[in-house]
Amino acid sequence: LHSLPWVGPELNEREKEPLDNILAGISKYMAKRNTSYVKLLQVWSATENEQEEYLYCLWAQISKLRDDGWLERHVIRHYIAFDGALASAVKHNLPT
Known part of the structure; x- marks a missing residue:
């Protein structure tokens, strides 16, 4: 998940269906995940904002990026300069 913004x-663009399958599986996992410990993470008892676990924050950001069509203008993508070399490199199959 951490590398998906990059x-x-x-x-x-290249493997939309396998990526969608992986993200759907992660979405199902996140929906089933037990969150009974969230109250323990809360720093102050009188705060209006609930403390969230890092994994939920990361998943919310990834979901927003996906919903926005992966449009993001703040991550520097150095690999674009090597697109020709990367295109001819050995490709790995994504699990289905």
Whole structure:
């Protein structure tokens, strides 16, 4: 998940269906995940904002990027300069 802001646009362009399958599986996992410990993470008892676990924050950001079509203008993508070399490199199959 942590690398998806960098590689998400490329994966979405080249391998959209396998990426969607992986993200759907992660979405199902996140929906089933037990969150009974969230109250323990809360720093102050009188705060209006609930403390969220890092994984939920990361998933929310990835979901927003996916919903926005992976449009992101703040991540520097150095690999674009090597697009020709990367295109001819050995490709790995994504699990289905």
